[in-house]
Amino acid sequence: MSHAANRIWWRIAWRNMWRNRRRTLLTASALAFGFVASVLMIGYMHGMLEEMVSNGTGVATGQVRIHAEDYEPERSIHDTMGGREGLDVDALLAAVDAQEGVAGAAPRLYGGGLVSSGDETAGAVLMGVDPAREEAVSRFGASLTAGRMPGPGELVMGDGMAETVGAGVGDEVVLVAPAADGSTGNDLFTVSGIFSVGVGAFDDAYALLEMGSLAELMAMDSGRIHEVAVAVERIREPEATTAAIREAVSSVSPGLRTESWRVFLDQLYFIVEYANAVNLWVAAFIFGMAAFGVANAMLLATFERRREFAVARALGTSSGGIGRVVIYEGILLGLISLAAGVLLAAPLMIYIHNNPIDLSGSVGTYSFAGSAVRPLLTVEYSWRGPVVSGLALVATGIGAALIPAWRAVRVPPADALANR
Secondary structure: OOHHHHHHHHHHHHHHHHHHHHHHHHHHHHHHHHHHHHHHHHHHHHHHHHHHHHHHHHOOOOOEEEEEOOOOOOOOOOOOOOHHHOOOHHHHHHHHHOOOOEEEEEEEEEEEEEEEEOOEEEEEEEEEEOHHHHOOOOOOOOOEEEEOOOOOOEEEEEHHHHHHHOOOOOOEEEEEEEOOOOOEEEEEEEEEEEEOOOOHHHHOOEEEEEHHHHHHHOOOOOOOOOEEEEEEOOOOOOHHHHHHHHHHHHHHOOOEEEEEHHHHOHHHHHHHHHHHHHHHHHHHHHHHHHHHHHHHHHHHHHHHOHHHHHHHHHOOOOHHHHHHHHHHHHHHHHHHHHHHHHHHHHHHHHHHHHOOEEOOOOOOOEEEOOEEEOOEEOOOOOOHHHHHHHHHHHHHHHHHHHHHHHHHHOOOHHHHHOOO
């Protein structure tokens, strides 16, 4: 078929669409609102997942972790990087910082002990940090409700622990912890700050100390650390940066394990992948329901034009030409609906992204898969939502036109002209 002939069929399809303007506008509106609903729903899912991943990795762990091969899962205080001799921490951090996509790296030292104030005692996960580096990796510093990050001889604790032991900023607490040489370390520390990250596992049980102070309490050399937590720029897609870090680390100290959050937060990764798969079904369900309405409208239009189709067939128009006109109408309807949907969805996405709807009056913050989820209705920009929804919308227009096209092709010209 020539290009000129094809243009004629498109013009006929466009003319036929507007013979009943009200029905066309109502049908296009239904598809357009289906597109908006699909884009917003997928955007909301992406926004929730982005926050879950950001909180799950940004609170403490970072998006990439480096530690000794045998450190996990027992997390023994003796299984430090580089063994009992330790390693050159500054050289390791410099190698990590030099990699493209790395936003920050912070060394960590871990231990366990008891924090006491007056007659109250609480078990604690002791975390030795470099306060200057920690700011780029975790949210402990940004989540301080009082005071500041710890210096030598100081301690920062979660608000849950502070409430349990009855301690506040400026108070002294007793810290008792097993040491690496088999002895028991104990000392007085001043509370320099209280944090609240919104995850009970941290707020109730974590105490942060300056790394040198914790190393001294646990009788460990300064070159011994348990892990390096790394923050990367592409939080949802950390694998390329992880591979670069792994290669750089192996040249400084072989035998270390470098893994992304997709490995050490496997439950969170499962939820993210599961939600991404669900998004496809969201679009399918929305436009699947819309397809019935579109097909019904096009069937009605086809029935009203039975005599027109019969005359066209009697004048020599092929059955393929009749079916092509109806299919083209479905395509045009889908494209018009898509254009209207984009015009509606774009400003809504931008507004909700910049002005999240606070649902804290109905539901509070909760912890899920190691991540704090805040009650904010927000959307995240993503190419997947609009593309999937747009393809589904156009496919709906075409799919809904197939049955009417088949019915139009099967109209017997003589019967239609005789009103039989």
